[in-house]
Amino acid sequence: MTKHLWKIFGGLKLPGFKSMSMSQATETAPISKILTLPLKQHIGHAAEPIVKVGDTVLKGQMIAAAKDYVSTPIHAPTSGRIIAIEERLVPHPSGIAADCIILEADGKDKWIECSENSNYRQLDASELRNIIRDAGIVGLGGAGFPSFIKLNPGPNNTIETLILNGAECEPFITCDAMLMQEQSRKIIDGLNIMRHALQVNRCIIAVEDNKRAAHTMLVNALQEHEAEYIDVIQIPTLYPAGGEKQLIKTLTGKEVPSNGLPINIGVVCHNVATAAAVATAVLEGKPLISRYVTVTGEGVEHPRNLDVLIGTPFSELVELCGRNSKAEQFIMGGPMMGFEVTSDHIPVVKTSNCILVQRKNSEPDFVMPCIRCGQCADVCPAQLLPQQLYWYARAKNFDKTQDYNLFDCIECGCCTYVCPSHIPLVQYFRFAKTEIWTQEQEKKSSDIARQRHEFRQFRMERKKAENEERKKQKRELLKKVSGEKDNGEDAKKAAIEAAMARVKAKRKTQSITPANTDNLTEKQKEKIAEVESARKKAKEES
Ligand code: SF4
Numbered sequence: 001m002t003k004h005l006w007k008i009f010g011g012l013k014l015p016g017f018k019s020m021s022m023s024q025a026t027e028t029a030p031i032s033k034i035l036t037l038p039l040k041q042h043i044g045h046a047a048e049p050i051v052k053v054g055d056t057v058l059k060g061q062m063i064a065a066a067k068d069y070v071s072t073p074i075h076a077p078t079s080g081r082i083i084a085i086e087e088r089l090v091p092h093p094s095g096i097a098a099d100c101i102i103l104e105a106d107g108k109d110k111w112i113e114c115s116e117n118s119n120y121r122q123l124d125a126s127e128l129r130n131i132i133r134d135a136g137i138v139g140l141g142g143a144g145f146p147s148f149i150k151l152n153p154g155p156n157n158t159i160e161t162l163i164l165n166g167a168e169c170e171p172f173i174t175c176d177a178m179l180m181q182e183q184s185r186k187i188i189d190g191l192n193i194m195r196h197a198l199q200v201n202r203c204i205i206a207v208e209d210n211k212r213a214a215h216t217m218l219v220n221a222l223q224e225h226e227a228e229y230i231d232v233i234q235i236p237t238l239y240p241a242g243g244e245k246q247l248i249k250t251l252t253g254k255e256v257p258s259n260g261l262p263i264n265i266g267v268v269c270h271n272v273a274t275a276a277a278v279a280t281a282v283l284e285g286k287p288l289i290s291r292y293v294t295v296t297g298e299g300v301e302h303p304r305n306l307d308v309l310i311g312t313p314f315s316e317l318v319e320l321c322g323r324n325s326k327a328e329q330f331i332m333g334g335p336m337m338g339f340e341v342t343s344d345h346i347p348v349v350k351t352s353n354c355i356l357v358q359r360k361n362s363e364p365d366f367v368m369p370c371i372r373c374g375q376c377a378d379v380c381p382a383q384l385l386p387q388q389l390y391w392y393a394r395a396k397n398f399d400k401t402q403d404y405n406l407f408d409c410i411e412c413g414c415c416t417y418v419c420p421s422h423i424p425l426v427q428y429f430r431f432a433k434t435e436i437w438t439q440e441q442e443k444k445s446s447d448i449a450r451q452r453h454e455f456r457q458f459r460m461e462r463k464k465a466e467n468e469e470r471k472k473q474k475r476e477l478l479k480k481v482s483g484e485k486d487n488g489e490d491a492k493k494a495a496i497e498a499a500m501a502r503v504k505a506k507r508k509t510q511s512i513t514p515a516n517t518d519n520l521t522e523k524q525k526e527k528i529a530e531v532e533s534a535r536k537k538a539k540e541e542s
C-alpha cells in the first residue's frame with residue numbers, strides 16, 4: 001500500500017552485497033557433535049545452569065534458568081549429554097571466554113514433550129509473556145534484549161503501533177530477507193500473538209524497497225481480515241533505516257526522545273525473526289534453539305543462509321559454505337555494526353545473524369587530524385556532532401561526551417565511513433560508553449560495598465546493644481530470683497521451727513505417765529489410788 005513516510009536525518013546509500021547469499025534456499029545445517037552454549041546470550045544477567053556434568057538431556061529441555069527479571073533461559077538444541085560446564089571462547093569483540101554448557105549430541109535429536117497453544121487468544125497477556133520468557137526468546141535482530149519485557153508496556157503506557165522490523169539495512173546480511181520469503185506466515189502468526197499480548201490495533205511490517213520477494217510473500221500470506229490491521233510497508237533502502245529510532249521516525253513521524261524508549265511514544269518494535277520465534281514458542285511449544293544465519297563474504301565459495309542450531313561452531317558453518325584462502329577475518333554481524341571475532345572456534349549464539357568471512361586489511365588506514373569538514377555530522381542519523389564527541393572521548397572528558405548525547409549514538413558507523421581523515425570515530429564512542437558504564441559500575445559496586453559496611457556496623461552495634469540488654473535483664477532476673485529465694489528461706493525456717501515446737505509439745509504430752517482411768521468402777525478407782533499412793537510413798541522414801 002502507498003503510505004506517507006517521513007524522512008530520516010543523514011544515513012548512507014551503501015553497496016548491498018546481498019544477492020550473493022540469496023541465490024539459494026535456506027538449508028538446515030547438520031547437527032554439530034559438540035554444541036557450546038554460553039550462559040549469557042542476551043542483555044541482562046547470565047542464565048544459571050540447572051543441569052550437571054553427566055546429565056542426559058532432550059532437545060528443547062531447559063538447561064539454564066533465567067537468573068533475574070532481565071534474563072532468559074537456555075535450552076538444549078538437540079538431545080545428548082552434558083560433558084562440561086566451563087569457560088569457553090564466546091562471540092565478543094574482546095575475545096573473552098565466558099561460562100558455557102557443553103553438550104555432546106547423541107545423534108537422536110529427540111524432542112522433549114512440547115505443549116502447543118493453538119488457540120492463543122484464550123491466553124491473557126501475562127500467560128503469553130511467560131511462555132515467551134520460558135522459551136528464551138530475545139531480540140534476534142542483534143540486540144538480544146529479552147522479548148517478553150518489550151511485550152509488557154506497564155500500566156502507564158498505551159501502545160498504539162506495533163512494528164515488525166524487516167529492514168535489514170546492513171550490507172551482506174540477508175537472513176531476515178530469506179526468513180520473510182520462506183516463513184512469511186509464521187512471521188504474521190507471531191505478529192498476531194504479539195498484537196494480542198499488547199492489545200494493539202495497528203501493526204506494520206517494514207521491508208526495504210529492494211526486497212521485493214519478501215514484500216510479496218508477506219502480502220500474499222496475509223489473510224483477508226488481517227490486511228485490515230496489518231500494513232506491509234516498503235521503506236527506502238538507506239543505511240541505517242532499520243535502526244529502531246530511525247524506522248519509527250520513517251513510519252510514524254514520531255521521534256523517540258533522547259534517553260527515552262519507543263514505548264514512551266506508544267510504539268513497540270520487534271524484529272521479524274523474533275516474531276517467528278514467538279509463533280514457534282506459543283503455537284508449537286518449542287523454545288528458541290535455532291536461527292537463520294547468513295554465512296557470506298569473499299572467504300567462502302558458496303555464501304548462503306543456513307538454519308543453524310544455537311551452539312554450532314562458526315568454523316563448521318564456514319567449512320559448509322566452502323572456506324577458501326581469503327578466509328582471514330571473521331565478523332559477527334555486518335561490516336558497519338558487527339565486530340571482528342578473534343577465532344572461528346566460537347559458537348553461534350541467539351544474536352548471531354551473520355558470519356562475514358573476508359580478507360584482513362593488511363594496510364590499516366593512516367589516521368590524520370580532524371579537518372573539521374563536518375561530513376560526519378551530515379550523515380549522523382542521530383543528529384549528533386561526531387567531531388565534538390570524538391574530541392571529548394579522546395580527551396577522556398566523559399561528562400562532556402554525555403552533554404553531547406553520547407548515548408544517543410546508535411554506533412551505526414556512518415561517521416567513520418565518511419571521515420576523510422580515517423578517524424575511527426565509532427570506536428572512540430564505544431570506548432567512551434564502556435568507560436562510563438565501567439565507572440558507573442565501579443561507583444555502584446563501591447556504593448554497595450559502603451552500604452554493606454554500614455549495615456554490618458549497624459548490625460554489630462545492634463547485637464552489642466541486644467547483648468547488653470540481655471545481660472541486664474538476666475542480672476535483674478537473678479536479683480529477683482535471689483530475693484524470692486531469701487523470702488522462701490525464712491518461710492522454710494519458720495515452718496521448721498513451728499514443726500519443731502509441735503514435736504516438742506507432743507513429746508511433753510507423751511512424757512506424762514498414761515493412766516487408764518476411764519470407765520472404772522469405784523472399786524477399781526480406789527484400788528488404783530491405793531497403788532498410786534504406795535508408789536508415791538516408795539518414791540519419796542527412795
Ligand atoms: S568527518 Fe572526520 S575530519 Fe571531518 S569533521 Fe568529522 S571527524 Fe573531522
Ligand code: SF4
Nearest residue numbers: 380409410412413415
Ligand atoms: S556512529 Fe554514532 S555518531 Fe557516528 S553517525 Fe552513527 S549515530 Fe552518529
